Amino acid sequence: MDPEWAPDLLGKVRSRIGSVIVGHEEQISLTMIALLAGGHVLLEDVPGVGKTMLVKTVAALIGCEFNRIQFTYDLMPGDITGASVYYPHSGEFVFRPGPLMANIVLADEINRASPRAQSALLEAMEEGRVTVDGRTYPLPAPFFLLATQNPYEYEGTSRLPEAQLDRFLMRMSLGYPDMEGEMALLERRGGSATPDSLKPLLAGSELIAMQQAAARVFVDDSIKRYMVSVADASRRQRGVALGISPRGTLAWYRASQASAYMDGRMYVIPDDCLRVAVPVLAHRIHMNHEGRAAGLTQREMVDAILAQFELPRQRSRKGGSR
Incomplete structure (x- = not known):
């Protein structure tokens, strides 16, 4: 996929998302980056700021199968992955796919479900497959999971296990719009686009080609060393129980x-x-008692660790610098 015209197509997708989701340009760009990287996104925020709308809009603009799973306390793993059903007339068990067997999946309010239900996502997120009754079934490609969760202090929620958090490529928050953004939202009410009115701009095969091209982007050794150094420092940082x-x-x-x-x-x-x-x-950073007592957030801890290192020299190609 030629990188010279890929930004134009991706720019059109971002623009169309922006016609539905007002005032969250950076979060829209990060969601597109996660798509290109083949990763999954966790949207954590208070209710009513557009988390579900963002996911539905992304799905509408990509010509792929979309499913939504509403996570509740009584959800079972088979409700997510699918189950083997016995048919008496044939005397055989037949696998009936669950809603997870789609290209783009919205896991809505994921932290309202039990740990047992959440565990059904681990294999899917990491390996792109599910195992039911001892048989393994591949997920369709591309596969992109966008999950939403409400803050932990809200009633009926529970914390996601560290192993599951680590499988999300990104976690982000939309936050409340500023006054201008909320005014624009009111003015566009009734005349703005909705996910159901959008036509796909990007085919699934095109997204796969872009993901493959993105994976070939050159990364200089100095930048690789910078990333590894930051990760190593996070594991020895005061106030951190679990590093990157x-x-x-x-x-x-x-x-x-x-x-x-x-x-x-x-x-x-x-x-x-x-x-x-x-x-x-x-x-991916989890504080210990010392870190929590200091009042540092995870974001502030990442900033503090990054500040310990000088940025590598910018390089445009192997063997050259800029």
């Missing part, structure tokens, strides 16, 4: 490649790393 995992370092690498590709470059620059650092790394 190797999966987290790889996620940062892939997201930086996708950021460069979306801008039409086939090489990563330090700005790409910084652009995606907080949404990729913050949810």
